[in-house]
Amino acid sequence: MAEATGSTLLNEQPAASAGPHSKVGAVLVAGGGVSGIQASLDLAAMGFKVYLVEESPSIGGRMAQLDKTFPTNDCSMCILSPKLIDCARNPNIEIITRARVDEVRGQAGNFTAVLLKKPRFVNAEKCTGCGICQEKCPWKADSEFDCGLGKRKAIYTPFSQAVPNVPVIDPERCAYFLKGTCRACEKFCERGAIDFSQTEEKVEVQVGAIILAPGYEPFDAAKKPEYGYGRYRNVLTGLQFERILSAAGPTGGEVVRPSDGRPARKIAWIQCVGSRDAAHGRNYCSAVCCMYAAKHVTMAREHDEGVQATVFHNDVRSYGKGFEQYYRQVSHMPGVRYIRSIVSTIKELPGTQGLLIRYWGEDNKAHEEEFDLVVLSVGMEPGPGSLELAEKLGVEVDANGFCRTSPSSPVSTSRPGIFVAGVFAGPADIPQSVTMASGAASLAAQLLADARGGLTTTKEYPPEKDVSGERPRIGVFICRCGTNIGRVVDVPSLADYARTLPNVVHAEENLFTCSIDTSRRIIEAIEQQGINRVVVAACTPRTHEPLFRDTIRQAGLNPTLFEMANIREQCSWVHMHEQEVATRKAAELVSMAVARARLGRQALHFSLPVNRSALVLGGGMAGMTAALSLAEQGFPVHIAEKSDQLGGIANRLRYSLDGEDVSAQVKALVARVESHPLITVHRNAEVREARGHVGNFSTVIAGRGDGQERNIEHGVIIVASGANEGQPSGYPYGADERVLTLLELEDEIASGGAHLARARNVVFIQCAGSRSDDRPYCSRTCCRQTVKLALRLKELNPEIDVHVFYRDMMTYGLSEESYRLARERGVRFHRYRPEAPPQASVDAGSQALLVTGEDCDLGRVAEVKADILALAAPTIPNEDNARLSSMLKVPLDSDGFFLEAHMKLRPVDFPRDGVFLCGLAHGPKSLDEALAQAQAAASRAASVLAQEALEALGTVAEVQRRKCTGCGLCQAVCPFDAITIDEEAKVAVVNGVVCKGCGACAAACWPGAIDILGMSNEQVLAAITAL
Amino acid sequence: MEEKHAQSVEEKPAQWEPRIVAFLCNWCSYAGADLAGTSRLQYPPNTRTIRVPCAGRVNPLFIIRALMHGADGVLVSGCHPGDCHYLEGNYLARRRFALLKSLLEYLGIEEGRVQFAWVSASEGGKFAQVVTEVTESVRKLGPAQRLVRAREQEVAS
Known part of the structure; x- marks a missing residue:
């Protein structure tokens, strides 16, 4: 737990004494919601010290209040709480709650921030989070966390997974502060943690950059x-x-x-x-x-x-x-x-x-x-605190109070060295906020590249106990997950059942096994009861296994001595109406996990050196931005662009919705990329082969013209391969030259084309190929682009008639303003129903292009003679995506775009380590969104490249020399060339660094001489037998 | 199941219910099963999952052993062809199971007891459907006693 306690500690920093012009390798993140959390985690991983400053008593922000998240219906707290814990456990993140930034002096690279920290009236060092104070406190107040629907006490923790898990006294509700009597909490606190004498403190921190993520109201x-x-x-x-x-x-x-x-x-x-x-x-x-x-x-x-x-x-x-x-x-x-x-x-x-x-x-x-x-x-909307913060820091806001940014620099504020993420930059959902947060972290890392690693420390674990000679003593922890599991599975009898299993010495149920206090209980139980194997029955190991493995490591146990039973995603949530049967299934899953744990063995830790360079696939705006961000942080980058030109689809854009000159922006970026000493651009390049793993990839690219192959060694891959404008369907596109796509019209407007000069009537039809049964997604940018072009047409010729046939205008966020403006300027919008799209036909006599469509709001049919018909063609995935996806071993979604590791919280990661994603390859999006995403991908990639070596656990194949005959079957099936045969000794030899633990060898070896540590034949068979 | 079960957990259904061991690869099918969960799709509670890194990890012995220990069916589900996280583990698995099938036939294990499927991380619905179908087909076949008896005879002798 990294709760700041006094100002002296924070002031004593080596960088502070190095003079006002040297850069400080620390960043202040103002706001502890999901944006601030993500920025902090990224920065810490990239080698920076972080002060995460939050005004309320706990980090977590609005996302902590949500029940589920769209569109995956993930339990919000379940996916957020591991991140809260990661922050709390990270030795380089100092969480300072109940504090706000009061003043900032200095300039980019070296700021002094003055924080005002309200008293908690509870000593965080002494408090164990036992909760007795809250139980005994007789005074109630409306709970802010429950939005006034529930009650809390005058001493309270806002929610059970709060970080830090230390209660706070509300002096406006506490009888002691109001009347001078009571002190019940103090009486009952066995640790003497209540401290009514605390007062507001001023804390100064020295940082190189600041990220604003104050959220919304x-x-x-x-x-x-x-x-x-x-x-x-x-x-x-x-x-x-x-x-x-x-x-x-x-x-x-x-x-x-x-x-x-x-x-x-x-x-x-x-x-x-x-x-x-x-x-x-x-x-x-x-x-x-x-x-x-x-x-x-x-x-x-x-x-x-x-x-x-x-x-x-x-x-x-x-x-x-x-x-x-x-x-x-x-x-x-x-x-x-x-x-x-x-x-x-x-x-x-x-x-x-x-x-x-x-x-x-x-x-x-x-x-x-x-x-x-x-x-x-x-x-x-931005809260009053955000506006005050912006004013104190001298950061400009727009008319609505959102932080002013520009489309070419979506996460930079008006003041150098201060960046922005989350809703303060404009209304945004969670993935967009998280993306901005990573993007802001990347810009901060870029600014402070020279100071990287100067102020960070590495995480220390206690020495690992050797349990190989010990009898298994298994601890089982069963999560109720609020009511997610507890409502369906009978958790108390499951715990009783677990106690009856052989070698189980301890079993307990928890409201949330992933909460900080339960982690602490697990560590205590390991230490006090000599537990040497741990089983957690909770949600899916795909999200939570790393967290629990880290917990047992903190108690001196090897992380492989851990097993999970998935009784939520694969039990309580899929058998919601069959409580008895679900309980029985959960019991068997626990029994199987215990059987595997019983045979668990500890694995070796080893480290893999990292090739600290990157390969970016795609030289469009996203690819170039990501490459430049990494190069500015000091990492060499290769860009492989399949065409002969950098800039991608942005070469077809001329200006943004806000009127920025996109062509100039593209040109400037190309010039910076081409002149950067650390960036190598490969044009006309196609990926032929990709091998290796995070930290050490080896990719063959070939010239499209000459076919000349070239091998590139690199530590990470960023997929920024873009997307295309598809062919609109159902209209005389291609058959009539008056019918254009939006990009073609943009070009026509920019180049002052002949069509345009004569045009009196311009008609737009939205969703010409999107949101259909074949393509059930919105192409996201067309409505904004239509509004942009319509406004431009009106600007060029106020007399021109512009009609837009639409289903739902997708001018989300701040672009709504432009939509309103377009209506004000006389652009006519006609809403049609998806089942009755407008029709376009050419009159045989006059050759007039007629567009007929319904206007649902006026309840009539609109018929317009169009001089130009602009169709909002869909954004479609690249044809090459399937090939790239199978070569890089990263998935595509059902629409054919690349699928990120997690829709909400890992928007630019792939499930495969070391491979990242940005730009249109991920799905339709506007240029500013693509740029923020590119910076985010750079941030995630830099958190790998910032390390000299990656630490790995040896859950790989091992050979029992006694049983091995050296037949070579394992070598033949190994997809990674990790196995060689020692011909002299006639045994197989595994290269532990290259082996991925897939187990193909173990399944092929008939004498059972080769096996996977952590997933051995014996363990699987034991699980089967435990059924 | 011996006497190790605590009371409320122990009560067995009066009627026979198929018991199916499902080997799911971590990267695709297990993730697909998780997605079925987050989407709250309801499917029969008859599967017991063993998470494996790759379908190619599944040793034929695992399947035989499952049938010997009372499983009425086995499902092995991996990534779609070409999607394998380990390049070609799912192809390897497919070839291995083609061979195993004829062995199972020789042992008198009916077709349909051991099934192979491809389910990706985005196919929560397909996962639920596969489990439903496998459960139904095993239910139709009835309890798998052949290898259980073989084991019991061996233990007895």
Whole structure:
């Protein structure tokens, strides 16, 4: 635990004495939400000391309050909490809670930041997080974490996985502070950790760069009195509904009405509350509400299948990766209605406290309908703290209060050395926030490259115990995961059962086995009870095994002496209605894990040297940006570009939505890349072969013209291979020269083409090949691009008539402003339904190009004679993706784009170590988003390259020389050439560095002479027998 | 199952239920099974998963041993052809199982008890479907007693 305790400690830094102009290898991250957390973890991995400053008592931010996340329905806390723990455990991240930045002096590379740190009134060094103080405290207050729906005590930890897990006293609620009596917490605290004498402290830290990630505040729904929020108890905000859904929330995950605790069966969602709302000065779209409402509907129906859900919406903005499919699925669920309408008023019915919604229907009639519960999908806005922070730091904000950035530099603020991530840079979802965070970390690392490693320390583990001669003593820890597991599996009897298994000396259940206090309990149990094998029955080992392995390592056990039983993803969540059977299955899974653990053996640690250079596949804007970022950090980079030109698809863009000159931006970047001494560009280059593993890849690229092959040795790969504009279908594209794609029109406008000079009517048709059954995704950029081009056309010729046929305008986030402007300037928008797309035909006589389509909002048909018809063609994956995917062993999604390791929290990583992803190869996105992503990929790649050697655990093949006949079968099946045969001794020899532990050899060896440590034949057979 | 089970866990269903051992490769099928979980897809509770690094890790002996110890069916699921994290482990597995199939036939194990599938990390729905189908086909075949009896006879003699 790295909680700062005093100012003297933080001031004594070697860099501070090295003079004001030398760079400091430390970074201050202001804001401990998921953005700040990601930036901190990346920076620490890249060799920088981090001060993570958070105003509330715990890090975690808004994401900690969410129940699930879209579009994967992952449990939010489950995926976040390992990151919280990683931060807490990282020796180079110092978490400073209850603090805010008060002043910053100095300049980029060397800042002095003054922090004001509020007292916690609990001594973090002494507190064990036992919770007795909270139990005994007689004073209650509304819980901020539960958005006022639940209560907390005057001394409290905001949530059970809080980091640091140390309670805080709220002096405004505490009787001692108010009346001078009580002190119950002090009386009961056995550790004497309560300290009423603490006062506010000033702390100074010396840092080279600052990242602002202060997050957002939800829109105050009381500002729209017509919806009755604050007056009617059954009108909730989206964030409050998250707490209702949460198993750890105020209703234990039951979807009930706050007024009477009765099940809410008929629920309405109202979209755009405090977003796209000029009357309230919010001209932007909050970017996440459409999807979170779809998620709420899914989850409400999961809790109670009988829930009738109605979503009153404007455009449905399903623009992100996987969003359209998610929305389609939700909108087709039985009992779910999506009604395009703006709700005028909500009235509470006396007696039942039902809510009467009055709305204007799609049939152009007024309707009234009663609901049990109404959820307002409130938008996001910068909080007062963020604005104050920006002012104190001299960082510019825009009219809405969001931090001012530019499309070419999406994570830089107006002040050099200060960067921004998360919603403070504009409304964004979690993956985009995480991406920005990694991107900001990369820019900070670039700035401070000379100081890397100057202030960091390495993590120390206690010496490992040799348990090879000991009888197995197994500890079993069973997670309830709130109610995720506990609601289905009978956890107490599972623990009883585990105690009966041979060699099990300890079994216990935990509310969350991944929480810090349970980790501490595991370590204690290992030490006190001489446990030498640990089994955790919880969620999937794919996300949590590394965390638990680290825990047992802290107790001096080798990480291989650990096994997991997946009783959540593969049990409680898939057998939700069969509690008995699920419990029996869980018992067998535990029994199998215990059987494997019993035979567990410790593996050797060894280290692999890292080739500290990178290969970037693709020389578009994303590839070049990532390459430059790495090169600026001092790592040599090869760029392999398949065409003869750098710049990629951006060569076809002329200017951005904000009017920036994209051509100039491309030119400037190409010049920087070409002149950089550490970057080698290979044009016309195609990847032929890729071998190796993280830290040591060996890739063969070949010239497309001459076929000349070249071998490149490198430590990481960044896939930035781009995407294409597809051919629009269903319109006379190609047959009539007046029909263009958006990119072609952009070129036409920029080059002042002949078509344009004559054009009086320009028609745009959106979704010409996207959001269809064949291509069930939104191409994300077309609506913004259409608005950009429409505005440009109006600017060039105010007399021109511009018509846009659309389904849902996807001008998410701050680009909503441009959409509003386009409407103001007279661009005419006609909404059509997906089942009735507009038609284009050429009149046989006049040769006029006629576009006919419905306008649902006006309830009539629009017919326009088009001089130019611009089609929003889909963004389609590269044809080469399948080949690259199989060569690099990284997956594609069902649309053919590359699939990241985790949609929410690992947006630029692949499951395969050392391979990263950015730009259009990942999916459709705008240039600024691609640039942020490229910087993020560089950050993730640099966290590998910053290390001289990677530490690995020897869970690889081993040969029992006595049994081996040297037949060579293992050598023949090994895909990595890791095995050679010693012809003299007639035995197989394994190269432990090259071996990946796949086990092909072990499955082929008939005498059983070669086996995998940690996954031995014996262990698998024991698991089978334990059934 | 001996007497080791604690009380509430011990109660066995009155009716016979197929018991299926599923070997899932870590990178594709296991991830697909996790996705079925996060998507809350419901499928029959008859499988007991053993996570392996690669389908190519599955020694034919594992399958035989599972049948000897009371499994009524075995599912081996790996990455789609070409997707193997270890380059070609799934091909290796496929060739190995083609051979094993004829051996199983010789031993009198009905076709359908041991099945091979490709499920990727993004195919939660397919995973649920595969498990449902395998469970149903094994249910139709009834309990697998052949190798269990063989083992018992061996133990007895």
